[in-house]
Amino acid sequence: MDKYFVIGCPVGHSVSPQIHNTIFKHYNAHAKYFKKRVEPRDVEAFVEEFKNNDCYGFNVTVPHKKTVMPFLDGISSEAREVNAVNTVVKKRDSGLTFGYNTDIKGFALQAKRAGCSLKGAHVKLIGAGGAARAIAYSVYREGAASLTVYNRTVENIKIITHMLRHVAYDDGVKFPVTMMSLDEFDAGDCDVLINATSVGLGIGHEEEMPVKSLEGLKPDTVVFDIIYEPSETRFLREARQRGNAAHNGLDMLIYQGVIANDIWCGLGAADNIELIDKIRKELTAKWQ
Numbered sequence: 001m002d003k004y005f006v007i008g009c010p011v012g013h014s015v016s017p018q019i020h021n022t023i024f025k026h027y028n029a030h031a032k033y034f035k036k037r038v039e040p041r042d043v044e045a046f047v048e049e050f051k052n053n054d055c056y057g058f059n060v061t062v063p064h065k066k067t068v069m070p071f072l073d074g075i076s077s078e079a080r081e082v083n084a085v086n087t088v089v090k091k092r093d094s095g096l097t098f099g100y101n102t103d104i105k106g107f108a109l110q111a112k113r114a115g116c117s118l119k120g121a122h123v124k125l126i127g128a129g130g131a132a133r134a135i136a137y138s139v140y141r142e143g144a145a146s147l148t149v150y151n152r153t154v155e156n157i158k159i160i161t162h163m164l165r166h167v168a169y170d171d172g173v174k175f176p177v178t179m180m181s182l183d184e185f186d187a188g189d190c191d192v193l194i195n196a197t198s199v200g201l202g203i204g205h206e207e208e209m210p211v212k213s214l215e216g217l218k219p220d221t222v223v224f225d226i227i228y229e230p231s232e233t234r235f236l237r238e239a240r241q242r243g244n245a246a247h248n249g250l251d252m253l254i255y256q257g258v259i260a261n262d263i264w265c266g267l268g269a270a271d272n273i274e275l276i277d278k279i280r281k282e283l284t285a286k287w288q
């Protein structure tokens with residue numbers, strides 16, 4: 001039996017076991033996925049043990065996505081740019097460990113399957129934390145025309161602008177990124193609007209919004225919120241009330257998981273729409 005893990009601190013809330021164990025069961029894989037609470041001081045020891053045991057992959061959640069990086073043999077260029085690893089694989093032939101960030105392709109796949117084209121899109125992103133960095137990188141890679149980032153602390157947006165200027169320079173292209181304070185937020189003039197802050201997260205916080213209003217939102221702007229619990233934040237509700245297509249963060253969570261599973265096992269879960277629907281239904285039922 002192959003064992004896989006998610007490590008974090010805390011890790012009790014993670015639904016990754018549901019996602020991966022459903023995939024393993026679907027493909028009759030001889031594998032099982034577990035949660036493991038690892039304190040920050042124990043991350044290095046965990047990775048050393050992983051290098052020497054018969055496990056071949058693990059996920060990384062808060063607060064270890066950066067901490068884990070120096071202990072790996074290699075890191076994908078995307079994860080290096082975003083400065084966060086959420087998936088680690090150990091190659092069966094060499095025993096070498098590699099880190100990836102599947103939130104990046106997870107967001108791109110969520111947008112694509114939602115029928116939202118990021119190519120040529122003018123995107124507004126609210127937030128500048130870890131999740132926002134992965135989404136900003138994804139938006140750039142998918143060929144967006146421009147990105148405007150709003151954040152409470154404008155200084156924190158610089159990490160995103162530096163990252164994107166660096167990759168755009170390497171790619172030899174110009175990519176317009178604008179930094180704005182939350183107070184200057186205006187929902188108009190964009191094709192895609194994303195909330196990547198934690199405002200509205202958790203039962204009892206549904207009525208909190210990162211911005212004052214969605215006034216001016218164009219009817220065809222596609223709206224995303226990275227939050228999936230509650231399933232409908234006020235941000236999403238107001239967008240839907242205006243008639244806009246609006247998606248919560250559940251699919252990004254599922255897609256980062258199926259992509260990670262494909263990196264480890266190559267079962268093809270990311271392309272299996274029926275299986276993804278099944279996972280979505282299971283998780284939705286869990287929260288009802």
Ligand code: ATR
Binds near residue numbers: 128130131156210
């Ligand atoms: P994650 O890894 O989930 O992205 P994070 O790195 O802690 O979490 O980032 C949280 C994001 O939510 C940040 O953009 C944060 O804004 P600051 O950079 O100003 O801290 C934003 N955020 C959190 N609480 C907020 C609040 N009450 N109002 C506005 N923005 C908030």
